[in-house]
Amino acid sequence: MADKIPKFSDLPLDPDGPHHNAWGLYGKDDQLGTLNRLSDSIVKEAAQSEIQTGTRINLDWPLDAQGDVPFFGRQAFHKEVYQKPPRIVNDDVWTFNTQSSTQWDGLRHFGYQKEQRFYNGVTLDQIHGTNGVEKSNVNGISAWSEKGIVGRGILLDYHEWRIKQGRDHHAFETGSISAAELKQVAKDQGTEVKFGDILLIRSGYMDAYSKLSRDEIETTRNKQPLTFTGVEQSDDMMEFLWSNFSAAGGDHPSFEAWPTQKDYALHEVMLAGWGMPIGELFDLEKLGAHCKNVSRWSFFLTSEPCNVPGGVASPPNALAIF
Structure with missing residues (x-):
């Protein structure tokens, strides 16, 4: 399968x-x-090789984890529980921004900024039905729900690794984690990277937050x-990302160094x-502790x-199974 994708240099x-x-x-x-x-x-091989003990670990932060002060000006999670009298029955209504807690960014979220195009050339007009173009659900998150995002996951625990290196980490300052560092984390953990893996990076953000x-938090949010x-x-x-992975994420709110240090953003590419x-905002604390405990x-x-x-993003509803 790996040899069926173009080389990065072919892009x-x-x-x-x-x-x-x-x-x-x-x-x-x-x-x-x-x-x-x-x-x-690839999914079958991953299930056969990775599911050994049946241990399951949730990777979703609570939907209300950021309370009423989420970053990037996003709406806070709101839950209303109400009874339906005269029966002893409750219903509830949730209102939330899909990116105010753990999330997968979908293909409608971030386009090429200069060219104003999304994946496969989709335009804002196609998404919003503007300028005489018919509105559609193209590139909506529901396309990913059909089979899910399922396969072999790997955790690169940069946070644990950099502590051992005696390196400082400033989660709320613009800083870059290099590809060379991530490869070294994998090597030091003894983690083989396989084509199609789902990459998760524990940067240390959750610990700092x-x-x-x-x-x-309010001071930081207002920056x-x-x-x-x-x-x-x-x-x-x-x-590194193109050659190996089917999806990539971490515990931090922007995944990439923010603001971007180049004239492009990784989100675009x-x-x-x-x-x-x-x-983004995956809760990797329990996962990191378990991986360290079992050395896997x-x-x-x-x-x-x-x-x-037509959805833009979604909570992942994610589990790591050992």
């Missing part, structure tokens, strides 16, 4: 499209992007622009260029994005 595939695009690789109407790498055979007071440590914007990082899901950083990952036609 862009569509010469008329933006930089590093892989448009047309799976057909002009494809909405799965790199999830096409999760073939039945848990130590902030509400006043500190303009917001600043976070994340993976670097570089050819090395793009090649990963989402709009390749159709690669980006996971690979597992079977199952995630079912919400079946919302």
Whole structure:
């Protein structure tokens, strides 16, 4: 399977499209992007090799974890529980931004900024039904719910690794985690990277966030622009991601160093260029502790994005199974 994808140096595939695009690789109407790498055979092999003890670990932060102060100006989670008298029955209504807690960024979230195009050339007009163009659900998150995001997951515990290295980490300052560092983390953990893996990076964000007071969170939230440590914007990082993974995410709110340190954002290339899901705000604390305890950083990952036609993002509903 790995030899069936173009080399990173072969990108862009569509010469008329933006930089590093892989448009047309799976057909002009494809909405799965790199999830096409999760073939039945790869998922079957992952299940057979990774599920050994039956231990299951939740990877979703609570939907209300950020309370009423989520970053990026997003709406807070609201829950209303109400009785339906005269019966002893309750219903509830949830109202929330799909990116205010753990999330998969979908293919409608972040387009190429200069070219104003989403995956496979989709436009804002197609999404919103503007300028005489018929509104559609193209690139909606529901396309991912059909088979889910399911396969071999690996945790690269950068947070644990950098502590051993004696390196400082400033989650709320712009900083870059390099591809070379992530490869070294994998080597030191003894974790083999396999084609089609679902990558999760424990950057240390959740640990840092848990130590902030509400006043500190509010001060940080009000910064303009917001600043976070994340993976670097570089050819090395793009090649590492493109060559190996079906999806990539971490515990931090921007995945990549924020604001971007280049004239492009990884979000553009990963989402709009390749159709690669980006996971953010995954709760990896229990997973990291378990991986360390059993000296194993690979597992079977199952995630079912919400079946919302035309949706932009979704809670992952994710479990790591050992």
